[in-house]
Amino acid sequence: MLSRLSIFLLLSPLFSSGQISFYPGYAITLKGDTMNGYIYYRSWEYNPKTITFKNEAKGKTVQLGTQDIRFFSINIGYALEFQKYEGKITTDNTNVNTILEDRDTSYRVDTVFLKILRKGNNVILYSYDDAIKTRYFIAEAPVFQPVELIRRIYFNKNLAGPEGRTVNENTYKKQLIVLAEKHGKQDDKFNTDLEKADYNEPDLERLISKINGVPNIDITKHNDLGSPPKVKLVLMLAFVAVIAVLVFSVRHN
Helix, strand or coil: CHHHHHHHHHHHHHHHHCCCCEEEEEEEECCCCEEEEEEECCCCCCCCCEEEEECCCCCCCEEEECCCEEEEEEECCCEEEEEEEEEEEECCCCCCCCCCCCCCCCEEEEEEEEEEEECCCCEEEEEEECCCCEEEEEEECCCCCCEEECCEEEECCCCCCCCCCEEEECHHHHHHHHHHHHCCCCCHHHHHHHHHCCCCHHHHHHHHHHHCCCCHHHCCCCCCCCCCHHHHHHHHHHHHHHHHHHHHHHHCC
16 A cells, blocks of 8 residues: 555656646736736636736736736747637527527627637637637738628528528638738639638638738648647546556555
8 A cells, every 4th residue: 555655646746747727928908018927727618708817936816807908828838829809799509400590690799808820911810719609700900800700500491402401601701702812812722722611710720821821831830729738648647657556556465
């Protein structure tokens, strides 16, 4: 028993390294001042409404929201960046299993943090997740005011034919082709990629990167809301090692 306890204590630092929750970061206040410090981070299912911030590693924490800051960035091995947005957010349902029979144009006016997915000289791409659905936003130079990329899905009982009665209203494709044309990036290749694209992060990132003139070799680079890979790996290996040692000890005692 003592031997097993000793092994567990030796491995416990690996567990603690996987439990680090504060990462270096900074926030920009509404007045434009920069606050350097540490931000609490765990893999967020939805865009955060507030963040827990502290100036020093052992300092006191404060809660910061859209009423306090307009931007924040967390370094978890790569940068996770969020920007304040105030405006319209669609609230229609896009789950094909529960969509309505009528076209739903409902929205709410809210103030939230959008996650920055792509930054470029021409366009910025954002995402916003909540319990309703995932939405994507774009902001165009020089103002860079975010506007939602619109997609609606609804059921039309009056339709009939081989394509069924589900209507996919892909307004976002019209929005993107206007941007591509405006910035001189529309060609046959772009039109083909746009036609094949779905309303998801990888497809939209590729299209926005092309509008921004990013080389193909760089298009695969993007932010991810998942936990840092090294932390996950260390935690998993430590857990497996402890279980293996305990099982081995039990079988040989």
